[in-house]
Amino acid sequence: MKPREEQFLIAEYNHCWMIINAIDERRGKFLQSITTIVVAAIGAVGFLISESGPLSLSRTIEASAVLVLTFVGVLSVFSILRAERDANIRRRKWVNLIREILLAETAEQSIKDYLTKPENKELGIKRPGDGDPHDLGSTLSVMFYFLTFELLGLVVALIYVWSRHLGHV
Numbered sequence: 001m002k003p004r005e006e007q008f009l010i011a012e013y014n015h016c017w018m019i020i021n022a023i024d025e026r027r028g029k030f031l032q033s034i035t036t037i038v039v040a041a042i043g044a045v046g047f048l049i050s051e052s053g054p055l056s057l058s059r060t061i062e063a064s065a066v067l068v069l070t071f072v073g074v075l076s077v078f079s080i081l082r083a084e085r086d087a088n089i090r091r092r093k094w095v096n097l098i099r100e101i102l103l104a105e106t107a108e109q110s111i112k113d114y115l116t117k118p119e120n121k122e123l124g125i126k127r128p129g130d131g132d133p134h135d136l137g138s139t140l141s142v143m144f145y146f147l148t149f150e151l152l153g154l155v156v157a158l159i160y161v162w163s164r165h166l167g168h169v
Contacts, residue, residue: 001101006102010102012098013098013099016091016092020091023088023091026084027081027143030077030081030084031077031143034077037073038070038150038154041066041067042157045066048063049063054167055161055165059165064161064162067154067158067161070154071151074150078147081147
């Protein structure tokens, strides 16, 4: 391999890791932002329904609109996070391919072991043909559980609003 080719691949490798790390940071920002919006929406609904007795139809519709729009926002974040996961997987494949190319002709046994030992797959070291990860990963799974809890909170709030309107509560 020519030195310029090697430099190019190393730059690509570093760029991929930069993007992977940025994806991880964005995940946290998405979760923090949507959680803030959910809390604000439920607070706004609490303000809208603060009157005693059954709610007027206009207040019920206003509160419902806030909750439904927030619900759609949370669903959008689910989609965004899933797309981010797909991008993360693509970049990790790219990193592994570059690693394979750069180290393919090595005579160093420790590097060959590093690339081929089955236990290193847990570290994310994959070789072409190893298969694609399709799961969400532990961090994203926890985020999805948290978002699901937020969706449930919005649904419960919506049910409460309509129960108040109908005079059941």
